[in-house]
Amino acid sequence: MTSAYGDGTRCVRAGLPPVRPGQPFLPGPVLASTYHLDPVAGPTDGVDGYGRPDNATRRALEAAIGELEGGECVAFGSGMAAVSAVLLALAPAGRAVLVPADGYYQTRAFATENLPPRGVAVRTAPTAGPYPCFADIAVALLETPSNPGLDVCDIAELAGRLHEVGALVAVDNTTATPLGQRPLDLGADVVVASGTKALAGHSDLLVGYVCTRSAEIAARFRAWRDLTGGIPGAFDCWLAHRSLATLDIRLARQSANAAAVAEVLTKHPGLVSVRWPGLPTDPGYAVATAQMRRIPGVVTFELPSRGHVARFLGAAQLVEAATSFGGLHTTADRRAQWGDDTPEGLVRLSCGIEDTADLVADVNAALAAAAAD
Numbered sequence: 369m370t371s372a373y374g375d376g377t378r379c380v381r382a383g384l385p386p387v388r389p390g391q392p393f394l395p396g397p398v399l400a401s402t403y404h405l406d407p408v409a410g411p412t413d414g415v416d417g418y419g420r421p422d423n424a425t426r427r428a429l430e431a432a433i434g435e436l437e438g439g440e441c442v443a444f445g446s447g448m449a450a451v452s453a454v455l456l457a458l459a460p461a462g463r464a465v466l467v468p469a470d471g472y473y474q475t476r477a478f479a480t481e482n483l484p485p486r487g488v489a490v491r492t493a494p495t496a497g498p499y500p501c502f503a504d505i506a507v508a509l510l511e512t513p514s515n516p517g518l519d520v521c522d523i524a525e526l527a528g529r530l531h532e533v534g535a536l537v538a539v540d541n542t543t544a545t546p547l548g549q550r551p552l553d554l555g556a557d558v559v560v561a562s563g564t565k566a567l568a569g570h571s572d573l574l575v576g577y578v579c580t581r582s583a584e585i586a587a588r589f590r591a592w593r594d595l596t597g598g599i600p601g602a603f604d605c606w607l608a609h610r611s612l613a614t615l616d617i618r619l620a621r622q623s624a625n626a627a628a629v630a631e632v633l634t635k636h637p638g639l640v641s642v643r644w645p646g647l648p649t650d651p652g653y654a655v656a657t658a659q660m661r662r663i664p665g666v667v668t669f670e671l672p673s674r675g676h677v678a679r680f681l682g683a684a685q686l687v688e689a690a691t692s693f694g695g696l697h698t699t700a701d702r703r704a705q706w707g708d709d710t711p712e713g714l715v716r717l718s719c720g721i722e723d724t725a726d727l728v729a730d731v732n733a734a735l736a737a738a739a740a741d
Contacts, residue, residue, distance in 0.1 A: 376616040378435065379613055382436055400419055402419065403418070425606050426599070426600065430577070432609055432612055433567075433612075436612075437546045437579040438546075439559065440586040442577065443575060443576070444575070444593060447560075447562020447564055451509070453589055454560050454578060455478070456592070458506075458588070459483060460506055462488075464505050465489070465506065466491045466493060466505050466509065466535075467491075468494070468509070473709065475509065495512060495513075495514040496520065505535040508535050508537050509538045511540035512543075512544070513543045513664065516701075516710065517668060518543075518643040518644060520660075522655050537555065537558070538556065538558035540560050542566075545615065545619065545694075547662060548660050559580070560578045563575040566622070566664065566694025567615065567694070568607065568608045568611045569618050569694050570695060571692065623646075625665060625722070629719060630647050633667065633669050634649070639670060640670035643669070644666075644668070646663035666716060670714045674713060677702045679740070682737070685730050686730040687730065691706065693718030701716045702715055
């Protein structure tokens with residue numbers, strides 16, 4: 369499909385097979401673990417033989433995501449399965465990996481626990497810097513905007529510096545999605561993401577993926593997935609592919625809601641801080657607006673205490689307490705409850721697709737209740 373089409377058209381058409389009369393727009397899932405083999409020749413290249421490496425529904429989803437990210441996609445069973453593949457399949461012993469000090473805490477925890485025993489050192493740095501010397505870095509995993517703090521980094525600038533020392537650059541694109549930014553266009557070698565969140569966007573499945581323009585790196589990821597078994601189920605792949613068709617319109621409403629909510633939050637005296645890279649006052653605004661095509665529907669703010677968060681959630685009618693983000697319903701997650709190294713009152717608010725006026729009124733009322741003694 370030509371890249372000249374707009375985001376909405378590309379999302380609707382991504383990964384679909386050629387039109388055939390009497391067939392659905394998106395063929396139903398291939399729910400098979402085993403297939404008929406040629407009784408004489410046995411397995412044949414290009415013909416599905418076994419469900420772990422071979423599934424037509426998974427390939428269709430990979431084709432769709434690959435079109436949107438601009439590379440070859442390999443789908444995994446979850447975002448963490450994809451992240452662990454990046455760190456374990458690409459990082460050589462005797463070198464170091466760089467991971468965000470303020471990104472998704474499970475990525476950092478996985479790296480620090482599992483890489484040193486394999487002879488791989490782990491370095492950390494804040495998303496917005498300052499950064500350490502890159503001399504011994506073999507793989508750098510950037511996350512921008514970071515989760516949950518929403519800091520941003522200049523992908524092109526960092527990719528250039530890291531490539532000078534021979535490092536591979538991976539970017540976690542979960543929060544932005546490929547409609548928000550395309551890291552491969554900015555010099556990254558690999559994109560990794562949890563499609564569980566905004567990409568699929570209906571809070572009903574788990575899926576992750578990596579994308580790259582290197583055939584050799586893609587082959588390494590496919591071999592890693594085949595040997596470790598971290599595949600997504602066929603029905604989850606079908607659901608995710610179905611959901612891609614509305615990605616553009618979902619993100620548009622979520623981003624508009626985030627802009628309106630962020631403005632409300634900045635005017636509320638009871639908040640410690642507010643972060644959304646689309647605010648002109650946000651520290652990441654200049655980089656985000658230059659690098660990103662749209663700002664995501666996630667706003668992070670800090671209330672004075674855990675009790676204030678409880679009152680906020682108890683009073684809200686349209687904000688549900690839930691982890692993850694990017695779904696149709698507005699949700700709030702007090703990150704410290706998961707062991708994330710954040711203040712007790714830090715809230716990651718994921719704006720859904722409710723009417724903007726309704727959501728703003730509800731957030732205002734809940735903030736007033738949270739401030740009451």
